[in-house]
Amino acid sequence: xxxxxxxxxxxxxxxxxxxxxxxxxxxxxxxxxxxxxxxxxxxxxxxxxxxxxxxxxxxxxxxxxxxxxxxxxxxxxxxxxxxxxxxxxxxxxxxxxxxxxxxxxxxxxxxxxxxxxxx
Amino acid sequence: xxxxxxxxxxxxxxxxxxxxxxxxxxxxxxxxxxxxxxxxxxxxxxxxxxxxxxxxxxxxxxxxxxxxxxxxxxxxxxxxxxxxxxxxxxxxxxxxxxxxxxxxxxxxxxxxxxxxxxxxxxxxxxxxxxxxxxxxxxxxxxxxxxxxxxxxxxxxxxxxxxxxxxxxxxxxxxxxxxxxxxxxxxxxxxxxxxxxxxxxxxxxxxxxxxxxxxxxxxxxxxxxxxxxxxxxxxxxxxxxxxxxxxxxxxxxxxxxxxxxxxxxxxxxxxxxxxxxxxxxxxxxxxxxxxxxxxxxxxxxxxxxxxxxxxxxxxxxxxxxxxxxxxxxxxxxxxxxxxxxxxx
Numbered sequence: 001x002x003x004x005x006x007x008x009x010x011x012x013x014x015x016x017x018x019x020x021x022x023x024x025x026x027x028x029x030x031x032x033x034x035x036x037x038x039x040x041x042x043x044x045x046x047x048x049x050x051x052x053x054x055x056x057x058x059x060x061x062x063x064x065x066x067x068x069x070x071x072x073x074x075x076x077x078x079x080x081x082x083x084x085x086x087x088x089x090x091x092x093x094x095x096x097x098x099x100x101x102x103x104x105x106x107x108x109x110x111x112x113x114x115x116x117x118x119x
Numbered sequence: 120x121x122x123x124x125x126x127x128x129x130x131x132x133x134x135x136x137x138x139x140x141x142x143x144x145x146x147x148x149x150x151x152x153x154x155x156x157x158x159x160x161x162x163x164x165x166x167x168x169x170x171x172x173x174x175x176x177x178x179x180x181x182x183x184x185x186x187x188x189x190x191x192x193x194x195x196x197x198x199x200x201x202x203x204x205x206x207x208x209x210x211x212x213x214x215x216x217x218x219x220x221x222x223x224x225x226x227x228x229x230x231x232x233x234x235x236x237x238x239x240x241x242x243x244x245x246x247x248x249x250x251x252x253x254x255x256x257x258x259x260x261x262x263x264x265x266x267x268x269x270x271x272x273x274x275x276x277x278x279x280x281x282x283x284x285x286x287x288x289x290x291x292x293x294x295x296x297x298x299x300x301x302x303x304x305x306x307x308x309x310x311x312x313x314x315x316x317x318x319x320x321x322x323x324x325x326x327x328x329x330x331x332x333x334x335x336x337x338x339x340x341x342x343x344x345x346x347x348x349x350x351x352x353x354x355x356x357x358x359x360x361x362x363x364x365x366x367x368x369x370x371x372x373x374x375x376x377x378x379x380x381x382x383x384x385x386x387x388x389x390x391x392x393x394x395x396x397x398x399x400x401x402x403x404x405x406x407x408x409x410x411x412x413x414x415x416x417x418x419x420x421x422x423x424x425x426x427x428x429x430x431x432x433x434x435x436x437x438x439x440x441x442x443x444x445x446x447x448x449x450x451x452x453x454x455x456x457x458x459x460x461x462x
Contacts, residue, residue, distance in 0.1 A: 008138050008234040009242075012223040013216075015142050020212040020360060027356030028196045035197070054259075054267065061275050064429075068278040071437070072248075075285030078444065079241065082292040085448065086457040093452050100445065107438075116433045118426035 063115055074103060141233055145222055153366045154184035160414050167418035194355040199261065202352065206260035211353065211360035214253030218367040221246040225374050226301050228384040228398030239300035240288060243375060247330070250368065251277050254349050257361070261352040269348025272425065273332060279432035280329040286440035287323045290316055290447045291379045296458035304383030306458065313380040319443055320380045322436050324412065327372040329432065331365060334417035336428055373409035374402075381405045 081088075081096050110116060158173065158181065165172030173180035198204055224239040226232040236242060251274050258270020292298065294316070295306040306312075313320040329336040350361045377383060382405075384398030423431070451457045 005234050005236045007135075008142070009220075009223045009236070011135060011138050012142050012145075012233070013220050015139060015146070016216040016219040017212065019146070019219075020215045023215075023356050023360060024196075024208060024212060027192050027194075027359075030193055031195045031355055033195060052262070054262070055264070057268070057271055061271050064275045064279060067433070068282060071282040072278075072285060075282065075289060078286075078289045079292065079298070082289050082448075083296050083298060085293065085452065086296060090452065093448060096448075097445070100441070104441070111434070116429070118429045 060118065067110065067115070070103075070106075074100075138233075142223070145233060146219055149219065149222060149367060149370070150363070152370060153363055154188065156366050156370065156410065157187070157362075158184045159410075160417070163411070163414040164418040167415070188359070191359040192356055196355040196357060197352075199263065199352050201262040203260040203262070206256050207352075208357065210253050210257035210260060211350075211357045211364070213256065214250060214364040215360040215367075217246055217250045217253065218364040218371065221371050224300060225371070226304060226378070226383065227402050229301075231399060232301065235299070235301060238298045240292070240298050240303065243300075243371075244285065244288065247368075247371075248281060250364075253361075253364070257353070258349040261349070263352050265351045266349050269351065273349055276332070276336065276428060276432070277330055279429060280326040280436070283322055283432065283436040283440045284326045284330060286437075286444050287319045287326070288379065289444050290319050290440070293444070293447045293451055294458065300378055300383075304378055304385065307382040307385060308389075311380060311382040311385075316380065316443075316447070319440065320376075322440055323376055323380065324409070326432075326436060327376060328413065328416065329428070331368045331372055333369065333413055335420040335423050337417075337422060369413055370406065370410065373406045373413070376409050377402060377405040381409075 077099070078096075081092065085092060161183075162172040162180075173183040176182045176186045198207055221243050223233045224236055224242050226235070226239075254273045254277070255270050258266045258268075258273070261267070291303065291312055294312060295303045297303065297306075328334075350358055353361060384402040386393035386396065386401055
């Protein structure tokens with residue numbers, strides 16, 4: 001294996017992050033700095049912020065995250081399968097179809113349970 | 120021996136310097152392109168609404184983006200007292216840097232690519248997934264209700280549409296048989312993939328709109344409900360970095376669409392005259408067309424409601440793209456026309 005092709009990517013990452021650090025620092029340096037109590041309070045349409053912002057939130061967001069993990073993992077399985085399908089032939093094709101079938105059954109169950117509904 | 124290793128070191132240092140120069144050669148024009156994209160957006164929307172748009176600073180208002188840049192740069196950086204300060208500053212930096220980093224593998228023409236790695240598409244997929252961190256960190260660190268809710272919505276939306284983009288990419292990979300971006304373009308020598316995979320092309324374009332938080336899916340920044348979403352508390356250059364990151368992600372998504380479906384740098388027909396035009400001009404022309412669609416859609420369509428958005432992602436695009444993976448694989452296997460790269 002040859003990893004020299006990844007050197008430009010590494011250099012790119014270093015340059016990109018140092019650029020964004022530079023932007024942030026330089027602008028903090030150039031701009032004025034006159035903080036006061038009102039300016040530094042969280043924005044709430046002109047009201048005093050009256051409780052912590054980290055409140056309870058809808059459990060559906062959590063559900064979406066779990067569904068995302070399931071389906072994104074599936075995509076991760078599909079990537080190597082897709083590019084080597086010509087080598088693994090019909091066996092590979094049918095085993096993936098079986099996997100997709102099982103997943104589809106789960107997906108239909110979620111749908112019927114109303115996990116995908118938003119009010 | 121000593122001299123030799125010194126020589127070697129110099130050689131490696133020289134190589135690093137040359138690569139850094141190339142990197143700047145990509146980043147510089149990219150940032151200028153981003154600047155003019157903001158100008159173009161205002162001009163296009165103005166034209167749609169029968170207005171003139173920016174026309175005061177410079178000829179035809181061409182210097183407007185730079186005036187905006189200087190203004191944002193010289194403003195005060197406000198970090199709210201209740202915020203987690205380090206994460207608060209880190210979030211826009213991550214957003215901005217990640218939107219640049221993916222550009223290292225994009226092939227602009229047959230020979231113009233910085234890093235020709237064999238898993239190019241996976242790299243881009245990974246980087247675009249990482250950009251969600253910028254959003255959720257910003258929303259959490261701000262410690263403001265609008266920012267928090269905006270970030271929640273934004274992340275849920277981005278992960279939902281990322282799944283369909285994944286399936287769309289798998290469809291293309293089935294037709295190519297390689298993860299390398301150059302191979303993907305060259306596999307479209309005879310016909311571009313948007314012809315056989317037309318429904319997937321549409322799904323890709325719409326998911327790209329949702330993935331980059333663009334109208335009509337710009338709910339996270341729904342002004343009337345959530346002020347500015349996850350970057351409500353940001354000001355000055357920290358805000359500008361989110362802004363630049365969003366526009367650079369738009370250009371990246373358009374380039375990805377061009378590579379996957381519109382034949383990258385290949386001319387539309389294999390005629391002699393078309394082949395005279397250098398590849399990168401075709402590439403930028405196609406990217407420009409997709410970018411124009413982004414702006415056109417924003418000027419035309421009203422915003423989706425959040426439940427409509429999630430329904431479209433999970434109940435329409437996900438089954439459709441999953442089904443299309445099945446169709447593509449079945450057709451390729453049973454007509455025995457699978458591409459064979461490694462056999």
